[in-house]
Amino acid sequence: MSQQEDPNRMLRDAVTAFAARDTSITRVRQLRDTAPGFDKAVWKTIAELGWTGIMIPEEYGGMGLGLGEMAAVLEEFAKTLSPEPLNPSSVLAAGALLHGNNEALKKKLLPGIASGEILPALAWQETEGGIDPLAIATRAEGGALNGGKRFVFPADADGYLVSARSGNGPAVYWVDKGSAGLTVEYEPRADGTRCGRISLKNVKVIDAQLAASGKTAGAALQRAVDEATIMAGAELLGVMSRALEITLEYMRIRVQFGKPIGSFQALQHRAVDLFIQKELSFSVLRDALLQTAADASGLGLWASRVKSRCSEAGMRIGRESIQIHGGIGFADECDIGLYLKRAMVLSAWLGNGAVHRRRYAALAPAEAAA
Amino acid sequence: MQAQDWDKMDDEAFRLEVRGFFRKEYPEHLRFPAYHLRWADTKDWYKKLVDKGWAAPGWPKEWGGMGLSPGKLLIFIEEQERHGVARTPDMGIILLGPLLIKFATEEQKKQFLPPSLRGEYIWCQGYSEPNAGSDLASLKVEAVLDRDEYVINGSKTWTSYAMDATHMFILARTDKKAKKQEGISFLLVDMKTPGITVRPIRNLLGVEVFAEVFLDNVRTPAKWLVGKPNQGWTMAKALLGFERISIGSPKLAQTGLKRLDAIVRSQGLTQDPAFMDRYTQLRLDVADLASTYSRFADLLKRGETLGPDVSILKIVATETFQRLTELTLEAAGDAGAIGGKAAFRKDSVDILSPFYNARPATIYGGSNEIQRNILAKNVLDLPS
Ligand SMILES: Cc1cc2nc3c(=O)[nH]c(=O)nc-3n(C[C@H](O)[C@H](O)[C@H](O)COP(=O)(O)OP(=O)(O)OC[C@H]3O[C@@H](n4cnc5c(N)ncnc54)[C@H](O)[C@@H]3O)c2cc1C
Numbered sequence: 001m002s003q004q005e006d007p008n009r010m011l012r013d014a015v016t017a018f019a020a021r022d023t024s025i026t027r028v029r030q031l032r033d034t035a036p037g038f039d040k041a042v043w044k045t046i047a048e049l050g051w052t053g054i055m056i057p058e059e060y061g062g063m064g065l066g067l068g069e070m071a072a073v074l075e076e077f078a079k080t081l082s083p084e085p086l087n088p089s090s091v092l093a094a095g096a097l098l099h100g101n102n103e104a105l106k107k108k109l110l111p112g113i114a115s116g117e118i119l120p121a122l123a124w125q126e127t128e129g130g131i132d133p134l135a136i137a138t139r140a141e142g143g144a145l146n147g148g149k150r151f152v153f154p155a156d157a158d159g160y161l162v163s164a165r166s167g168n169g170p171a172v173y174w175v176d177k178g179s180a181g182l183t184v185e186y187e188p189r190a191d192g193t194r195c196g197r198i199s200l201k202n203v204k205v206i207d208a209q210l211a212a213s214g215k216t217a218g219a220a221l222q223r224a225v226d227e228a229t230i231m232a233g234a235e236l237l238g239v240m241s242r243a244l245e246i247t248l249e250y251m252r253i254r255v256q257f258g259k260p261i262g263s264f265q266a267l268q269h270r271a272v273d274l275f276i277q278k279e280l281s282f283s284v285l286r287d288a289l290l291q292t293a294a295d296a297s298g299l300g301l302w303a304s305r306v307k308s309r310c311s312e313a314g315m316r317i318g319r320e321s322i323q324i325h326g327g328i329g330f331a332d333e334c335d336i337g338l339y340l341k342r343a344m345v346l347s348a349w350l351g352n353g354a355v356h357r358r359r360y361a362a363l364a365p366a367e368a369a370a
Numbered sequence: 371m372q373a374q375d376w377d378k379m380d381d382e383a384f385r386l387e388v389r390g391f392f393r394k395e396y397p398e399h400l401r402f403p404a405y406h407l408r409w410a411d412t413k414d415w416y417k418k419l420v421d422k423g424w425a426a427p428g429w430p431k432e433w434g435g436m437g438l439s440p441g442k443l444l445i446f447i448e449e450q451e452r453h454g455v456a457r458t459p460d461m462g463i464i465l466l467g468p469l470l471i472k473f474a475t476e477e478q479k480k481q482f483l484p485p486s487l488r489g490e491y492i493w494c495q496g497y498s499e500p501n502a503g504s505d506l507a508s509l510k511v512e513a514v515l516d517r518d519e520y521v522i523n524g525s526k527t528w529t530s531y532a533m534d535a536t537h538m539f540i541l542a543r544t545d546k547k548a549k550k551q552e553g554i555s556f557l558l559v560d561m562k563t564p565g566i567t568v569r570p571i572r573n574l575l576g577v578e579v580f581a582e583v584f585l586d587n588v589r590t591p592a593k594w595l596v597g598k599p600n601q602g603w604t605m606a607k608a609l610l611g612f613e614r615i616s617i618g619s620p621k622l623a624q625t626g627l628k629r630l631d632a633i634v635r636s637q638g639l640t641q642d643p644a645f646m647d648r649y650t651q652l653r654l655d656v657a658d659l660a661s662t663y664s665r666f667a668d669l670l671k672r673g674e675t676l677g678p679d680v681s682i683l684k685i686v687a688t689e690t691f692q693r694l695t696e697l698t699l700e701a702a703g704d705a706g707a708i709g710g711k712a713a714f715r716k717d718s719v720d721i722l723s724p725f726y727n728a729r730p731a732t733i734y735g736g737s738n739e740i741q742r743n744i745l746a747k748n749v750l751d752l753p754s
Contacts, residue, residue, distance in 0.1 A: 252753055260753045262752040268742065269746070272745045283661040283662035286665060305658070309654065357647055366631040
């Protein structure tokens with residue numbers, strides 16, 4: 001890959017340094033199936049490095065950079081398999097607040113989000129999941145929220161941005177953790193992290209908590225989801241790149257029939273096909289970042305293009321890496337399984353390949369012959 | 371002919387200039403031909419290119435070319451494809467010219483470049499043989515020096531446009547004792563030389579575009595050897611780079627998608643979710659091919675050189691286009707085996723030709739299996 005064109009070299013280098021200093025596969029393994037499933041001290045480090053505020057404007061204490069910079073950090077960060085919720089909190093949740101229309105609330109929360117003191121989560125999907133942020137059953141009526149949310153990540157947040165349907169159309173409310181009437185149950189994810197199933201029973205809210213309302217709320221949710229979807233593509237690219245590297249290295253050293261298995265043409269061609277999928281993922285992500293920086297109107301279409309390619313490619317590289325490793329690939333002690341499981345989580349999150357193919361077809365009907 | 375400095379022009383202005391010329395001068399009935407046109411079909415158009423000074427966009431100006439940088443050349447080709455401008459038998463321009471310019475003597479350049487540019491010499495490429503395809507270095511056609519002439523024996527095959535060609539450039543073995551790659555020379559041959567027989571070969575479209583060429587004691591002047599004796603292999607290999615990107619263009623597939631869409635609608639397939647999922651996947655594949663192409667094209671346009679990873683572009687482009695023609699056949703249903711143009715509501719579509727035309731692209735130019743071998747070794751660093 002031609003990295004000489006990469007303007008984000010310094011950001012990437014910072015993540016590489018983080019990877020060597022602050023995290024390891026051992027740490028990732030230790031955090032599996034624990035609560036909250038990530039390390040708050042490491043989250044602080046991440047915040048000190050500035051990554052939690054990359055997309056938050058400077059006036060709110062962030063760096064005021066864009067998707068391109070965030071993608072570079074997330075791609076490298078994902079290679080470490082760190083479970084800290086960088087994209088879910090700093091892009092998805094922070095985005096819903098930032099793109100909303102409550103200036104006072106932004107001033108109150110965004111600086112803390114950028115500095116890592118406040119960990120937010122967006123609670124937007126309901127029991128069935130799905131990727132339409134306007135498919136909301138939760139109600140905001142008479143100053144109270146009633147309903148349920150699912151797939152909320154991080155489950156153990158300091159507060160939740162909850163989407164609801166009000167008399168005024170869609171709305172997004174900030175609800176502190178521990179608010180009366182809010183309960184969180186946990187569901188385990190394939191990679192050992194956990195997401196929340198939230199129930200809201202007469203949770204009292206006031207206007208000061210209304211992060212976005214009406215048309216703005218719908219647009220803010222959609223934009224935050226689309227941005228996080230493209231960023232999930234960057235994370236998948238990181239995961240699949242590392243998985244492929246590990247697999248190629250194994251092909252060079254594992255000897256059978258007196259030769260390294262990487263000398264067998266059947267495996268070589270398979271590896272090339274995986275490499276091609278990775279390169280296609282890189283191509284579409286690169287194009288998406290270039291094009292949406294110039295014109296944000298196609299954000300949804302680009303999000304679906306990126307996510308469908310990267311989800312499929314990440315899953316395929318994960319699966320076939322297990323096959324190429326043979327028996328050891330099925331053993332929990334072998335790291336390659338961790339990459340497959342993270343790819344599974346990232347693939348399903350915010351819509352898998354098939355879901356985004358359908359959305360792409362709906363957003364961009366094919367053009368007929370002239 | 372005024373020699374213009376195209377590389378000073380900005381890319382967009384250049385693109386519009388090229389587009390304008392094709393629109394104005396290219397014959398309408400030759401746009402987007404269903405199969406490779408022969409010299410008889412394209413020679414009038416070629417004459418126009420010569421008069422305009424645009425016959426050899428990639429050659430340097432001192433030899434009558436446009437002197438385009440790789441980036442500008444790419445734009446030129448993109449505009450050709452966009453307008454559906456057919457390729458002429460252009461092996462002399464695209465393959466031989468650059469090789470002569472790089473390796474030939476002044477005398478050889480003076481002798482061969484101007485008539486090739488004017489379309490008086492039409493070249494064919496005699497590399498492949500019946501028993502030397504992917505393993506080209508095992509070629510057997512032999513050239514033995516007899517005073518000031520080489521005497522050539524053997525046969526070449528799959529030679530495109532051999533029946534239209536006035537000349538052929540070949541790889542022939544000049545040292546049988548040397549290692550495979552090291553005993554091969556690059557020779558030029560006049561097709562009218564006694565001892566040459568051309569047997570056209572019908573292809574799957576039912577037309578004759580390639581041929582077998584028999585060489586029986588064919589004598590060619592020793593001074594028609596290009597470069598040094600036994601250096602032919604290295605020279606031929608040195609010039610494969612640019613091919614990979616032009617073969618990777620998404621244009622064919624994008625045009626094919628429009629054709630397919632007409633069929634999809636007319637067959638009512640938009641109501642079939644199973645079909646639509648695969649169709650959408652294909653559309654995304656074409657879109658991602660375009661993103662991959664623009665990534666490499668941007669490198670070229672910035673004046674950087676392409677690495678060996680550009681091979682992925684050939685694989686992705688040719689295999690995506692094949693899948694597209696396959697889905698087109700499937701969508702056509704019963705009409706998927708009917709030749710000629712079939713009517714789909716108001717559109718009339720040739721189903722079979724693109725399907726056939728998609729086949730050889732994964733075979734020539736280094737088959738896709740060979741490309742995967744190269745990628746495995748040179749890019750993925752896998753052991754042999
Ligand atoms: C339309 C068309 C036009 C052509 N025009 C010209 C021309 O103008 N001049 C010219 O010189 N040649 C021309 N060729 C020939 C072309 O270059 C050869 O067809 C090509 O090099 C493949 O050689 P082959 O046909 O002998 O196939 P083979 O080499 O016999 O290959 C047969 C199959 O085996 C596979 N294979 C071979 N080796 C390996 C390996 N190491 N690993 C895995 N798989 C392998 C191939 O990929 C292929 O699928 C043309 C071919 C076509 C189809």
